[in-house]
Amino acid sequence: MLPQPERQTLATHWGTYRVRTEAGRPVALDPFEADPDPSPIASAMLEARTAPARILRPAVRRSFLERGHAAGGQGRGGEPFVEIGWDEALALVAGELDRVRSHHGNGAIYGGSYGWASAGRFHHAQSQVHRFLNTIGGYTRSVQNYSFAAADTILPHVIGDRRGLASGHTPWRLLAGHAELIVMFGGASPKNAQVSSGGLSRHALREGILACRDNGAELVSISPIRDDTALEAGAQWWAPRPQSDVALMLGLCHTLLSEGLHDRDFLGRCTTGFDKVEAYLTGAADGTPKTADWAGALCEIPAEEIRALARRMAAKRTFIMMSWSLQRADHGEQPYWMAITLAAMLGQIGLPGGGFGFGYGSVNGVGNAAQEITWPSLPQGENAVADFIPVARIADMLLDPGGAYDFNGERRNYPDIKLIYWAGGNPFHHHQDLNRLVQAWQRPQTIIVHEPWWTATARHADIVLPVTTQLERNDIVCANRDLMLAASHKAVEPAGEARDDYAIFSGLAARLGVEEAFTEGRDEESWLRQLYGLARQRIAAANLDIPDFDSFWRQGVTLLPEPEMVKPLLADFRNDPQAHRLATPSGLIELFSERIAGFGYADCLGHAAWLPSQEWLGAPAAERFPLHLISNQPVTKLHSQYDHGSHARDSKVAGREPVRMNPRDAANRGLKDGDIVRIFNDRGACLAGLRLSDALRTGVVQLSTGAWFDPLEPGRPGTLDKHGNPNVLTPDRGTSRLGQGPSAHSCLVEIEAYRGRLPEITSHAPPAIVPTSVEKPE
Numbered sequence: 001m002l003p004q005p006e007r008q009t010l011a012t013h014w015g016t017y018r019v020r021t022e023a024g025r026p027v028a029l030d031p032f033e034a035d036p037d038p039s040p041i042a043s044a045m046l047e048a049r050t051a052p053a054r055i056l057r058p059a060v061r062r063s064f065l066e067r068g069h070a071a072g073g074q075g076r077g078g079e080p081f082v083e084i085g086w087d088e089a090l091a092l093v094a095g096e097l098d099r100v101r102s103h104h105g106n107g108a109i110y111g112g113s114y115g116w117a118s119a120g121r122f123h124h125a126q127s128q129v130h131r132f133l134n135t136i137g138g139y140t141r142s143v144q145n146y147s148f149a150a151a152d153t154i155l156p157h158v159i160g161d162r163r164g165l166a167s168g169h170t171p172w173r174l175l176a177g178h179a180e181l182i183v184m185f186g187g188a189s190p191k192n193a194q195v196s197s198g199g200l201s202r203h204a205l206r207e208g209i210l211a212c213r214d215n216g217a218e219l220v221s222i223s224p225i226r227d228d229t230a231l232e233a234g235a236q237w238w239a240p241r242p243q244s245d246v247a248l249m250l251g252l253c254h255t256l257l258s259e260g261l262h263d264r265d266f267l268g269r270c271t272t273g274f275d276k277v278e279a280y281l282t283g284a285a286d287g288t289p290k291t292a293d294w295a296g297a298l299c300e301i302p303a304e305e306i307r308a309l310a311r312r313m314a315a316k317r318t319f320i321m322m323s324w325s326l327q328r329a330d331h332g333e334q335p336y337w338m339a340i341t342l343a344a345m346l347g348q349i350g351l352p353g354g355g356f357g358f359g360y361g362s363v364n365g366v367g368n369a370a371q372e373i374t375w376p377s378l379p380q381g382e383n384a385v386a387d388f389i390p391v392a393r394i395a396d397m398l399l400d401p402g403g404a405y406d407f408n409g410e411r412r413n414y415p416d417i418k419l420i421y422w423a424g425g426n427p428f429h430h431h432q433d434l435n436r437l438v439q440a441w442q443r444p445q446t447i448i449v450h451e452p453w454w455t456a457t458a459r460h461a462d463i464v465l466p467v468t469t470q471l472e473r474n475d476i477v478c479a480n481r482d483l484m485l486a487a488s489h490k491a492v493e494p495a496g497e498a499r500d501d502y503a504i505f506s507g508l509a510a511r512l513g514v515e516e517a518f519t520e521g522r523d524e525e526s527w528l529r530q531l532y533g534l535a536r537q538r539i540a541a542a543n544l545d546i547p548d549f550d551s552f553w554r555q556g557v558t559l560l561p562e563p564e565m566v567k568p569l570l571a572d573f574r575n576d577p578q579a580h581r582l583a584t585p586s587g588l589i590e591l592f593s594e595r596i597a598g599f600g601y602a603d604c605l606g607h608a609a610w611l612p613s614q615e616w617l618g619a620p621a622a623e624r625f626p627l628h629l630i631s632n633q634p635v636t637k638l639h640s641q642y643d644h645g646s647h648a649r650d651s652k653v654a655g656r657e658p659v660r661m662n663p664r665d666a667a668n669r670g671l672k673d674g675d676i677v678r679i680f681n682d683r684g685a686c687l688a689g690l691r692l693s694d695a696l697r698t699g700v701v702q703l704s705t706g707a708w709f710d711p712l713e714p715g716r717p718g719t720l721d722k723h724g725n726p727n728v729l730t731p732d733r734g735t736s737r738l739g740q741g742p743s744a745h746s747c748l749v750e751i752e753a754y755r756g757r758l759p760e761i762t763s764h765a766p767p768a769i770v771p772t773s774v775e776k777p778e
Helices: 040-047 062-071 086-103 125-133 149-159 205-214 243-259 264-270 274-282 290-300 303-315 333-346 391-400 434-441 501-511 515-519 524-541 549-556 571-575 594-599 663-668
Strands: 010-012 015-022 026-030 059-061 081-083 109-112 142-144 181-184 218-222 236-237 317-320 356-357 388-390 405-407 410-413 419-423 445-452 463-466 475-478 483-486 557-559 627-630 658-661 675-678 685-692 701-702 748-754
Touching: 010 040, 010 290, 010 483, 015 040, 015 059, 026 040, 059 303, 062 081, 062 675, 086 109, 086 419, 086 463, 086 501, 109 125, 109 181, 109 303, 109 391, 109 501, 149 333, 181 303, 205 218, 205 658, 236 515, 243 274, 264 333, 264 483, 264 571, 317 333, 333 356, 388 391, 391 434, 405 685, 434 549, 475 524, 483 549, 501 571, 524 549, 658 663, 663 685
Parallel strands: 109 419, 142 388, 181 218, 181 317, 218 236, 317 356, 419 445, 445 463, 627 701, 658 685
Antiparallel strands: 010 015, 015 026, 059 081, 059 463, 405 410, 475 483, 483 557, 627 748, 658 701, 675 685, 675 748
């Protein structure tokens, strides 16, 4: 039996909290005492547990219950549900899985999930669903993630691996006191750094940035949004047109080259392909010199300012930061490749305070000095199905089974998916062009979803199984970027008939004859002790020690010391490029890649290049839709989690998500603060509440993601979203044939006042639950 904790702890993606109770019931979550900048997101967790949107019993779409998969998918999203018992629900799910794998093969099952469902190592929905599907013969999977798919693909071609993207960064303590100039493309947003996948104990971005400032670093934030960097950092704000960053960097590089400020020694020792880059910069390759004047015209930044910044970057120890957001756009591979090219020309890669890094401020913990420990997680087993898709190509897969597509040098074909099993995550939040996704979602025969709440994904399912929240189960959190292990204690019994994912999959495994393979004879406590034991072994191998499990469970939080020795990114390679060869074909930083050039992709050449987006303020499409939409991460929630909580609802305008706009753009349209507006383009339209702010450059509007999809006519593509979900507007196209990542930020819109009667917000209430008397199919 698990020992009684000294005080219940809750560890989440947005912080660690002590549970305050009254009469044995949780009433508040107090931030962990060592956190200097706690997030308020947790305030929604207690109320949301029993909110109207909570799913309390298994439910089945009415026509599916009556006719099975023969019902088709046309009613998904708009049809009532029927509640049933757990035995009937598990039998129904097991029967569908058995039917599809018997008639179509396991490759016809798509195992959808996303890693933000839980911070725990055991109740991690993605691991649970993949372990289960592997146990029954495998499934079609996805690769990459929505956060940095294009970067995930390009970096191994350029530097051999993904260091400096999600891990392996130059730590803050080698930036503060060493960096004299930090140039932040996309800023370093404190709202994004509220969260970290896998949990956290300390919110560290603010103190990291301020430590750099206090140690004399000059900060430059390059973003169309001023408060993408904490205002107290005092950064100089440059506001170029969105998606002109590559042009700006090319102008900087041309100045370095033309004024002899580039480091030819570093380029010769540590890179390959600079001759091709030089020909591109000078215009010898294409007839267009990439001068500061050329760049300034595209960016709307004065050329002399670009030249002056290039000179300052060459004269100082300079660090180039770039947010993950820049690569979620057309040709999203290019800004990352270009940033590395710029850093290589400066020649400071591998030095304290110099070089480059991606994602500082995109999530908390990037830049922490972390121990090199691989934390254990629930084993997923082996997938007998080799097929996969890039994560953001799900609608393409469903709409074009068998269709051919390019990805990272391969010519592949989309599988024919008959059943989707989704546990953890909300594709009707993450994915772009939701009207297209609604259409695609009608194609599979069966959709099964695990969810605590009636999100759009649950509403568009055939079978919905209610699962517990983090408050309702025990788990262990090993913070990936933080030096913490935390016991996440069960604080309250599950609402309604909710069950853990593990209990659901164990029940299904028993019905399908693979219970022992799935559970290995372990219950929740046995798995927690097993995972903690593995963590303890790995920590001991690093000459560190942590308490035994029972002591850890009682105390709630165990912190590890920072490593004594830390290095800048690529320091060993810089010092000896031959002894520490990179995993690129040349062993060097590839400013020109023969491999990528050999793919023959017109949308991703052999070197970083200016490839204008289909939708940006310099495109012909801007004549019809003259506003560039930035659909960034929200401040009041994690993605769409807890949108129905009071913390998120308090930020809304008449129940709609707020959209920010420059006052001059509003005045040109006769709009005022607090108006309800219609945002539209050829893909769709949504309502939002207008907030005016001079923190945005003109021509740019900001509508953060996370409002639960709430179409006026559920189940029908193309109807007005009442709530302010920007993904009814964003394009569903790959970044390039190389990366196939999401291009959400390449989005042009127009805004007008909404004059009609305001429709009611219904996404935070359950769908219609009805009885049925129709006999169910055999």
